Amino acid sequence: MRFLIRTWTRQSGENVSQDRTLESQRLRIGRGTDQDIELPDLRIALAHAELVRSGKNAMLVTRPGASMLVNGAVTREHKLRGGDVVLIGRYQLTILPGTGDIDLQIDVEEKVSARDEKSQRQTRLGMTLGEVLWTRRRVAWLLFVPVLLLSFALPAWLRFHHTPPPVPAQADYQPPRPPTGLAAAIPTDHLWVPGQSSSAHAYFQNDCAKCHKAAFERVPNEACLSCHKDTKAHASDARWLRLDDFAKARCEDCHHEHKGDLALVMRDSAQCTACHAQPQQRFPDLRLQAAADFSQHHPVFTPKVARYDSVTRTFAWIEASPEQAMTLHSDTNLKYPHDKHLDPKGIKSPTGKQVLGCPSCHEPDSSGVSFKPIDMQKHCAECHRLDFDPDDPDRSVPHGQPAQVVGVIRDYYARAALAGGVKKPGAPPIVQLRRKPGEQLTPPQARAALEWADQQSAIVIDEVFDKRVCGYCHSVTRTGDPALPWSVAPVMLAQHRLDHASFSHQAHRTEKCESCHAARKSTLSTDVLLPEITRCRDCHGDPGTVSRIPSTCIECHGYHISKDHLMGMASKPAGPPALAEHPP
């Protein structure tokens, strides 16, 4: 075989080739000086490979232990074709088909110089993190931008890039459905929710825009009032409500959202005492007593008590105070000694002695706050019977209707006198005599009988009203009117009232009634059985106390207590001017 061996070398920056031809049956390749193609690279064996004839073609075979790369693959044996590239050590052998009498052309080229190879090898090594990792700056941006985009920019754009449709009225409002599937992965302003919504508002917690109307603005009161329409204002005087203290008050001052159910109604007394500790300092003409705390600086109870005016026959309400004992009684126009009814030995009744307790008459109402009104039929009538004639104990007068009482008694005796057979001492014979069947009284007889009936009923009416029946419990007066000779004073059963506080009897049901109400010692129905505030302080203390039940203002008091005015009313343009005398 004839080979053309073209050796390329670099000389002063240019590639120079040197050709030689060789005729041999085998071509030896290696580092040794005796080789046909000498490759001076220490990593190449002295005799590295041989090119031998194989039929028409040439076969490249490495010596044992040596290896080469043919067209990029590690090979021990390869049938050569034109265009094959063989790498041995630093050298590249390119096989080209021969021309003319040349069977095969082999281009030999040193790919890199020994020195270059060394430095190349070193730079190829990854020896610092900077070579194998992105720069910190690049990674920083790669994190910064997506985090900002996903957690802020995209949610903000989705929320504000169009004006949200007006929130429909409460009745039509439908909270948006939470997204499902892939849409749920889109970051929305839900990512900004700082905490659990209160259970009352949780159903629209995905609809941030329902409350958060505009960016960088606090939740306006209107957002709350669009649902809570009937919420009362604080003060009843509209002039007060025009003051900044009320007009600029925000629902959120007291009602915090996104804190679970804990803070939906703030129980912070400091918000109340900010004004109420020294109300006159801010509002000089206010007739409100100072309340800085409950344990030390809280006004005594001043219940509303009833005063009866016998001329107009009406009740008026005045404020009483335990500090002025004279004022502390409330007119009821009933004669009702609690002590007798609560006698532990029992009280006389038509069926023998009965032991009564508070619940015998005072039944809690459905709210648990107070009690159902006392009902004569239900609570009194079993003992206090309304019969008027000892000979006929089953006949009774109706309760609460004096005119009918008079009528019933008169009718009863008129009928008895006319019917005869009345066994009453002193009654005329015509009244005492039993009538024969079909007997008719003559007019003089009838007149005599009715005359007795009139006398008798007048006696019984006086007895019923004044002594035995009505007057036993009620305050009665003689009228001088023959048609309705007695009048019964109206009764006031609601004995006393605390207008600005609510006390839940239900919440205190584990306490005995008498632990607060001195009913067993009360001899008069006018006694006010409201305990003093000191009794409350036995158990209740200020927030933060550990020796009592920590109790805040709103345990007993409300904020939204205005009689006529609603929240938000003061911000409307029309309305009475604010108080001029209010100090700035």
Added chain:
Amino acid sequence: MSTAAETRTVPTAAIHEGFLAHARFRYFKLASLLCVLAVAVYWWDDPADGPNGGTWLGYTLGTVGALLIVWLTLLGWRKRDYSSRLGTVRGWLSAHVYLGLSLITIATLHTGFHFGWNVHTLSYVLMLLVIASGVYGTIVYARYPTLITVNRDQSTREAWLAELDELNEQSLKLADALDTQVHQIIVQSIDRIRIGGGLRAQLFGPREPLRKAFAQVEKELGMTTRFMATKLRAQPSMRSLGPDESSTVSFMAGQLVGGSHDNESAQKLLDLVARRRDIAGRINRDIRLHAQMQVWLYIHVPLTFALLAALLAHILSVFIYW
């Protein structure tokens, strides 16, 4: 790798721990005071709606925390600004470490222990990750310079690399003079030396040479040499050799015991191979120590910027939905 180097007297760790004790622990005291103050006020304050980021204390702690984060980030700028007169970099680093740690207290109290799947907790978690990577960084900065100095043994990586090349060349020359087969083995063993590499190789050292390549070498060397090698390896001087070079050494040993070659050259070649293995090991250990000492910065710095983004989102979202 050499145990002798580690027992030698080395510069104490104090040199590298200097920034921790800077100015008699001034910033440690300052950060501790900040934490104690924050905890005390948190304990004393009793907001009606429970502790949270929206109370006066919550806003205060949040502001302090956010300002601290921004200031801590500025260390990167201060480090590069050599003309700055705003204190020494060492002082900054000391303050960076201690005030950074105090953020755990400040930010945790700021949360009021309320966490959820939202940007607010994202910021908090990112902050904790940044601090955790910083703690790792502080530990390695305190320990690794000593380890690196011990490993370097007054040499440099560049000198080793040059020596390695030199050794490769010499061993090839020696092997060439000995035998073709020896030469082949040496060529292969040079190819098998791994210096550095990708992230994994730098952090945990390069992978062992492929089992396949081993098998090939073993096969070629034949049973006899392996048997000889076993005998030779029983000698104490051979025990410290690692698996990296075992095939080369086995072969060399076989040649030696067989006595088929010039004993002196073979002994010299064996020494060269052992030295080469030692140097390659030291270079890889140097690379590994450097990688382990610096890798945290590739987490710390980028996470800091992720934290800044989340912090921005946290603050803006809170005030958008005020």
